[in-house]
Amino acid sequence: MQIPSQFRDAYENYLAGNQIHKSPENLYEPINYILSIGGKRMRPQLALWGCYCFNDDFSIAMPVAHAVEVFHNFSLMHDDIMDEAPLRRGKPAVHKKYDTNTAILSGDAMLLLSYDYLFSCEKGKYFKKLFPVFNQIAIEVCEGQQMDMNFETKEKVSLKEYLKMIELKTAALLGGAVRLGAIVGGAKQRDAKLMEKFARQMGIAFQIQDDILDTFGDPEKFGKKVGGDIVQNKKTYLFLTALKKSKGAIKKELLKWYSANTFNEQEKVAAVRKIFKELEVQKTALSLQNELIEKAYAELEKVNSSEEKKEGLKNWADKLVVREI
Amino acid sequence: MQIPSQFRDAYENYLAGNQIHKSPENLYEPINYILSIGGKRMRPQLALWGCYCFNDDFSIAMPVAHAVEVFHNFSLMHDDIMDEAPLRRGKPAVHKKYDTNTAILSGDAMLLLSYDYLFSCEKGKYFKKLFPVFNQIAIEVCEGQQMDMNFETKEKVSLKEYLKMIELKTAALLGGAVRLGAIVGGAKQRDAKLMEKFARQMGIAFQIQDDILDTFGDPEKFGKKVGGDIVQNKKTYLFLTALKKSKGAIKKELLKWYSANTFNEQEKVAAVRKIFKELEVQKTALSLQNELIEKAYAELEKVNSSEEKKEGLKNWADKLVVREI
DSSP: OOHHHHHHHHHHHHHHTTOOOOSSHHHHHHHHHHHHTOOOOHHHHHHHHHHHTTOSOGGGGHHHHHHHHHHHHHHHHHHHHHTTOOEETTEEOHHHHSOHHHHHHHHHHHHHHHHHHHHHGGGGTTHHHHHHHHHHHHHHHHHHHHHHHHHHHOSOOOHHHHHHHHIIIIIHHHHHHHHHHHHHHTOOHHHHHHHHHHHHHHHHHHHHHHHHHHHHSOHHHHTSOTTHHHHTTOOOHHHHHHHHHOOHHHHHHHHHHHHOSSOOHHHHHHHHHHHHHHTTHHHHHHHHHHHHHHHHHHHHHTSSSOHHHHHHHHHHHHTTOOOOO | OOHHHHHHHHHHHHHHTTOOOOSSHHHHHHHHHHHHTOOOOHHHHHHHHHHHTTOSOGGGGHHHHHHHHHHHHHHHHHHHHHTTOOEETTEEOHHHHSOHHHHHHHHHHHHHHHHHHHHHGGGGTTHHHHHHHHHHHHHHHHHHHHHHHHHHHOSOOOHHHHHHHHIIIIIHHHHHHHHHHHHHHTOOHHHHHHHHHHHHHHHHHHHHHHHHHHHHSOHHHHTSOTTHHHHTTOOOHHHHHHHHHOOHHHHHHHHHHTTOSSOOHHHHHHHHHHHHHHHTHHHHHHHHHHHHHHHHHHHHHTSSSOHHHHHHHHHHHHHTSOOOO
16 A cells, blocks of 8 residues: 555645745745645644545545644744744744744734635535534644643643643644544544544654653654753653652652753763663653553554555554654 | 613623633633723624624624634734733733733634634534634734734835725724624625625724824823824824825925934924824825715615614714714
8 A cells, every 4th residue: 555655745745736825925924934844744644544544535635634734833833932942843943034923923824724724625515523623622732732831830740741731732633633534534423533532542652752762762863862851851751750750869869950950961861861761761651652552553443444444544653653762 | 772882781791701711721811811801892792783783682693792802802912912012901911911922822722712602603503604704804814913014114105005904904803793793693695795894994994093093182082192103103094194295394304203213202293293284194084084984884874784773883883983083
């Protein structure tokens, strides 16, 4: 099956043909910019997979795939302002390339446009079904971002709260993408919901994987500096697990590093990694990640679709899982 | 007819009963805050009028009235960040009372919520009709705000461009409010569009009125410091008209004041007001305002609704017109 690359290519083609050339130009140009600088296009691909599992003609879900990708990039545009992130995918973030006001207003316009794309799907035929799913997930993404920001200053964050945050901020939209695609493909409500559950579990697993890679990944393999989360005192799954597992001197040392005002970055990363290793938090994280993936596949198993298509989707998702670090 | 105050009171009651008590609290609290600090509630009242002209039971349009008011306040929340406005209706703006990140994210959530309210109207029965109107207007509001920001640094702004900007930024939503209400009230497309035209013309007229009052209004009567637009070099209808009407020494003096880096505020306001008076720009502005109002009433006249209701709406709108300055 050649589907995986076919979905991605088809979406990239669709995207290239849907650049916005409207006035005022400086409202729309940043939208074309952020959509053009790449990314894995996981969400539109998931939307197309969702459709394809119930309908060979996956192209009918293209506007929904685009709606989800535009929404995702709206949230990145605003998140980058809030997180003061200078770069997005190695390129200047919109609020840096242009300015903050541009990133606010073009982001707002993107959010509005995502509804337009959603509405345009099959001439609005499915809109009454698509809309409540889309809107619920959009609100969840905002709630997740707020929780994430709150965690920065919140003293005690439980593992449960952390998992809830990443579910809302990241996984919800992956689940939404595949469910919206399934709806357009003609899936029954039960199946569309199962597809969503599958992608949501996968989404949580991917975020935990990101946490692991940020601390233990091979920088050459993943093209990312290792230890950024540690330097920024991020309350990741690894840190929260370490906090839960530790006591006495180790706990004290861990907390010392996470409250130090001045430190040598390399020294801090090395020291915290050492603590994480002693406490085997990577193992705990990997085990949860695998558990979530198994749960995800079990949900997919229950879906009423062809075994071949489900196998294809599973293989596609499995390629995104990093089993060796 | 007791309608005017009845609509406003009914909406205030609805609003009071629709406070949001959800988690994370700091995402939703600023939404309750900005909605609670008042305003004239023109847009929800227009939505209820729109419905009432075709249906005695105006209460069925309440969710649409609320959607429009929530959308309007979302745009204020984000505009206040962009314009660095410290106050909103005499109270701290959200980005000042909380912080900029809060104003960005709570604004985003408000925008999403406005779609929820729109969808909830009559259990989604009218959503497919309401949605394209709402979304088109929402985009127009963003485009208007972008044009307004562009005008700050744009050297030449024509009167036509200015009128387009205020139509998009301000008048479009007034027109949208009454049209959405009319749709819920069961208006035919022709009538709903005429209602929109009526409120759009009124909206442009109100903005020109605001321009006049900002420069020539009685500060005691309107509770506002006079001359703010002049101090900030705002390219208002008055300024652009003055620029068009003037030449030679007067034009030079006007441009001198609008490019001066340091100046005494009172002196500048007095000098520019004097120029405006000499050029009779207030008269030109008032004449356009009256022309727009007459055009608006003529559109309303064509609507297929009871004469009594149309007269009521006209009287309500007319009370908002300031005929003596």
